[in-house]
Amino acid sequence: MCMASLVLAMLCPGLGMAAIPLISITADSVDLEDARLEQVAFSYLPDGDFHLQASRLNLQGGNYVLEDFSTNGRLSQLPVAGGELKIQADVFVAGHSARLEIESEGDAIHLRLSLEDHSLASLAGFEGLPEEAGWISGGTLDADFLYAHRQGKEPEISYRLQIDDMAFDSPQGRFAGESLYLQASGSIEGSEAIEATVSGAIQRGELLIDNFYRNFSDAGLEFAFQPAWREDSVQLENIRLADNSAVVFEGRAELPGGDRANDWTLEVNRLDLEFPAAYERYMEAAAAAWTLDGLGVTGSINWSGEWNQGEFRSGDLEVRDLTVVDIQQNRFAITGLDTRLRPGDHAFESSLGWRGLMFGRINLGAGEIALDSEPGVIAMVRPLMLEVMGGSLSLQELQVVLPGSSGDREGEPDISLRASLHELDMEQLTKALDWPAFSGKLSGEIPAVRLEDGVLEVDGRVLVNVFGGEISLQDVRVERLFGVLPSLAANIEVSNLDLELLTSTFSFGQISGRLDGYVHELRMLDWKPVAFDAWLGTPSTQEDKNNISRQAVNRLTTIGGGRATTALTSPLMRMFNRFSYRRLGLGCRLSNNACEVRGIGEDEVSVLLMEGAGIPKITIRAFNRQVDWPQMVANLLAISGEQSIRTGN
Numbered sequence: 285m286c287m288a289s290l291v292l293a294m295l296c297p298g299l300g301m302a303a304i305p306l307i308s309i310t311a312d313s314v315d316l317e318d319a320r321l322e323q324v325a326f327s328y329l330p331d332g333d334f335h336l337q338a339s340r341l342n343l344q345g346g347n348y349v350l351e352d353f354s355t356n357g358r359l360s361q362l363p364v365a366g367g368e369l370k371i372q373a374d375v376f377v378a379g380h381s382a383r384l385e386i387e388s389e390g391d392a393i394h395l396r397l398s399l400e401d402h403s404l405a406s407l408a409g410f411e412g413l414p415e416e417a418g419w420i421s422g423g424t425l426d427a428d429f430l431y432a433h434r435q436g437k438e439p440e441i442s443y444r445l446q447i448d449d450m451a452f453d454s455p456q457g458r459f460a461g462e463s464l465y466l467q468a469s470g471s472i473e474g475s476e477a478i479e480a481t482v483s484g485a486i487q488r489g490e491l492l493i494d495n496f497y498r499n500f501s502d503a504g505l506e507f508a509f510q511p512a513w514r515e516d517s518v519q520l521e522n523i524r525l526a527d528n529s530a531v532v533f534e535g536r537a538e539l540p541g542g543d544r545a546n547d548w549t550l551e552v553n554r555l556d557l558e559f560p561a562a563y564e565r566y567m568e569a570a571a572a573a574w575t576l577d578g579l580g581v582t583g584s585i586n587w588s589g590e591w592n593q594g595e596f597r598s599g600d601l602e603v604r605d606l607t608v609v610d611i612q613q614n615r616f617a618i619t620g621l622d623t624r625l626r627p628g629d630h631a632f633e634s635s636l637g638w639r640g641l642m643f644g645r646i647n648l649g650a651g652e653i654a655l656d657s658e659p660g661v662i663a664m665v666r667p668l669m670l671e672v673m674g675g676s677l678s679l680q681e682l683q684v685v686l687p688g689s690s691g692d693r694e695g696e697p698d699i700s701l702r703a704s705l706h707e708l709d710m711e712q713l714t715k716a717l718d719w720p721a722f723s724g725k726l727s728g729e730i731p732a733v734r735l736e737d738g739v740l741e742v743d744g745r746v747l748v749n750v751f752g753g754e755i756s757l758q759d760v761r762v763e764r765l766f767g768v769l770p771s772l773a774a775n776i777e778v779s780n781l782d783l784e785l786l787t788s789t790f791s792f793g794q795i796s797g798r799l800d801g802y803v804h805e806l807r808m809l810d811w812k813p814v815a816f817d818a819w820l821g822t823p824s825t826q827e828d829k830n831n832i833s834r835q836a837v838n839r840l841t842t843i844g845g846g847r848a849t850t851a852l853t854s855p856l857m858r859m860f861n862r863f864s865y866r867r868l869g870l871g872c873r874l875s876n877n878a879c880e881v882r883g884i885g886e887d888e889v890s891v892l893l894m895e896g897a898g899i900p901k902i903t904i905r906a907f908n909r910q911v912d913w914p915q916m917v918a919n920l921l922a923i924s925g926e927q928s929i930r931t932g933n
Contacts, residue, residue, distance in 0.1 A: 306330060314338075334373075355384065380406060391435035399427045404450060419459070423450030441472040450489065464489030464500075483508035497569035503528050503561075516541055530561035547593040557585040559606070574767050578612035583621070597659050601625040617642045620650075627657040634662075645716035648672055653682075660686045673716070674709035675725070681732075699735040704728065710750070724785065726750050739763050752782035753798070769810050776803040778820065783830075793836030795868075798823055813874060821869025821884060829864045829897045837863065840870075840893055840904050864898035872916075879911045 307328040314321040323339035337354040355375040369388040374381055375397075383398040404423040407413060426446040433439040450464040468484030487504040491497070498505075510521040517540040525533040534554040540547050563571075563581040571577050583606035589599025606621040620639030626632040637652035649672075654665040663683040670677045685698040708726040715721060731744035742760035761773045778801040787795045801820035808814065822830075870893055871882035883906065885892035890905035 393431075393433050395431040397427075397429045397431075399425060401426065404447065416454075419452040419454050421451045421453065423464070424448050438474050442470070443472075444469045445484070458492075458494050460490075460492040462490045464491065478513040480511050481508075482511065495570040495573050496566070498565060503530065503565070516544070527565065528561075529556075529558050530565055531558075532556040548591070549593070550591040552587065552589050552599075555585075555587045557587075559583050559585075574765075575613075576610075578610070580607070580609040580611045582607045589627075599625070599627050599659070615644060623655075625655065625657045625662065627659045627661070629657075645718075646672065646713070648677065662686070672705075672708060673712040675705065675707040675727075678704045678706065680704070697735075698737070699733075701730075701733050703730040703733075705730070705748075722785065722788070724750065724752075735765070738765070738767070740765055750781075751785045753778070753780035755779075755781075772806070772808040772811070774803075774806045776806060778802060780823065787836060792839050793833040794862075795830070795832045795836050797830035798826060814877075815874055817871075817873045819869065819871040819882075821871075822867050826867075829866060831862045832865050832868075832894070833862050837902060837904065840868075863896065863900065863902050865902075866895045866897040868894040868904075874913055877913050879913045879916055881906050881909050881911055 307326070309324075309326045311324045312322070314324050320342040321338040321340070322342075325337045326335070328334045333356075335354070335356050340351055355373045369386065371384070371386040373384045373386075375384045380402065382402075383396075383400075385396040385398075387394045402425040404420045404425050407420060408418040424447070426448075428444045430442045431439065432441075445466070445468045447464065447466040450466065451462050453460045464486065465488045466484065466486050468482060470480055470482040472478060472480040483506075485504050485506045486500055488500050490499050504527070506526045507524065509523040512519045512521065517538055520537045520539070523533065523535050523537065525531065532554060533552070533556075535550065535552040537551070538549040539545075559581040562585075563579065568577050568579070571579070584604050585606065586602045586604075587599060589601075590597045601623065603621055603623045607617075607619045608621075609617040609619075618638055618641050621636070622638075623634075623636040624632075625634045625636075627634075634655040634657045635652060636655055637650075639650050641648040641651065648670050651668060651670055653668055656663050656665050661683065664679070664681065668679040668682075670679070679701065681700070681702040683700045705726060705728045710722055710724040710726050713719075713726060726748065728746065728748040730746055731742065734741050734743070740760075740762040742757070744758075746757040746760065748755045748757075756777045756779075758775045758777070759773065762770060764770045778799065781799040783795045783797045783799045786799065787793060799820055800823045801818070803816050803818040806813065806816040867884050869884040873880040873882070881891055883891040883893040884895065890907050891909060892903065892905055894902070894904040896902040896904075
């Protein structure tokens with residue numbers, strides 16, 4: 285009897301074997317359907333015990349290879365025509381063991397494979413498994429697989445898995461797990477059009493997937509879905525994820541393959557988020573990338589919608605009494621947010637309202653916006669006016685393009701707006717911003733502002749009327765606005781500022797006159813300047829003499845860093861608290877933490893910062909043209925006892 289017929293007789297009923305004597309067979313190879321055994325040794329004893337060993341088992345044309353395959357077992361009942369076949373065996377593959385049970389009666393066969401306390405880390409040794417199996421460093425697996433097949437019907441497979449204390453880590457650290465406990469069960473049907481059911485729960489442990497982190501010690505996550513494999517796609521029906529009342533998700537998805545991989549479809553029948561649990565368990569870790577962790581969030585969100593061919597098509601969003609407070613950094617707070625949006629449904633009046641809105645200590649109060657909502661795009665229907673700091677904020681345009689819409693295939697929302705400020709009370713504003721207090725009114729125009737893929741850019745000029753003059757900002761660009769190490773680039777023009785208002789505000793000492801200037805190629809990192817080319821000075825049209833206080837003279841002299849003189853301490857100079865000047869100007873080109881100082885004139889040894897006028901005549905010069913920037917800032921913040929002053933010419 286050949287080896288192939290013997291194995292088939294063991295696995296298939298009805299081959300008619302009444303009694304089998306002692307058998308011992310060896311072969312270089314044995315070919316079965318979709319399988320090949322190499323270096324085979326088989327022995328069978330009359331009492332029913334058998335042993336099969338092979339150096340190599342190739343399955344499905346070599347896609348799966350098992351080394352050192354062997355099995356010991358017993359035929360509890362010998363096969364006879366139309367009778368039963370029962371086999372119990374221990375299967376060993378490359379040091380791994382499993383329990384195999386086979387029962388056959390008539391045209392039906394049942395096969396059960398069981399694993400107990402199996403090491404997950406050892407799976408890396410199996411050929412044909414994805415390379416991700418090599419990430420596993422710990423854990424055990426208990427599993428049962430039951431195969432049932434009756435002639436003329438599709439085969440059925442049911443399974444039960446229990447994974448305990450699983451640990452894994454990807455080479456780049458993007459994916460990791462620790463002490464995970466997972467249970468799953470389900471079934472697989474069909475041979476060509478394969479359908480399955482999957483259900484289970486993650487009940488403890490920690491999981492990291494890119495920016496998503498979840499510790500399941502406080503609550504588990506239940507999951508269920510029904511995958512179906514078609515010719516060119518995978519369909520996931522009846523998807524359900526549930527974490528008590530924190531998160532409930534129900535929907536379906538279709539994932540095409542090949543060239544259609546981007547044409548995926550997702551239908552969300554139900555997404556319920558209850559805060560604060562939903563934020564703390566599923567959002568906070570990812571929000572940390574924008575420094576939005578540590579928020580206090582209450583309220584709820586309910587949403588349903590559809591993506592088709594990878595683009596957002598429709599949805600229904602309801603937000604109820606949502607409150608978000610930046611507890612750690614006190615940057616913003618919104619309370620009592622309520623909204624109902626139905627994108628694309630123009631018969632429904634979408635709106636958004638809130639009871640309180642604060643940025644820092646700037647209170648914008650309550651408000652409500654009527655919205656025009658298309659799939660993936662939200663825009664204001666009419667301008668919004670808010671009373672702020674004794675003045676007003678007018679929001680003329682606001683549009684938000686959501687990720688996944690036809691206008692934005694990236695992963696972050698895009699925002700554009702246009703607004704204006706009218707006569708904000710500077711005393712209230714500076715107090716709220718914790719700036720030096722000064723009086724006056726602030727008005728300005730904010731042209732088109734865009735936030736795309738995390739980068740904020742301003743089209744045109746931002747005009748601010750302050751200190752009796754005008755400051756304009758151009759080419760404004762901010763990256764990582766709420767992220768790590770935010771950066772800012774801009775060009776600033778200063779026109780006709782009232783020096784007396786400006787200097788008295790910042791305790792610099794009083795200087796009368798007007799001020800023009802610029803800050804070109806400004807670069808800031810983490811809101812600290814790292815490069816710019818700046819100039820501030822009296823306008824070229826200014827001809828009249830102006831006054832400067834003794835304190836302001838002392839301030840200016842700290843910039844040069846030269847030797848101290850006692851010019852202002854002489855008996856004659858002590859009689860004067862104010863001096864006259866004709867021109868003044870200070871320029872700084874910052875690079876590599878050093879400021880290259882320039883003024884209204886220079887000679888071989890110094891830079892002229894102020895040209896005096898009248899009696900007594902004081903001229904201020906800087907003798908160090910390269911000044912340490914941090915030291916220069918420190919000098920300007922406090923009056924130094926050592927000044928660099930030269931009187932006269």
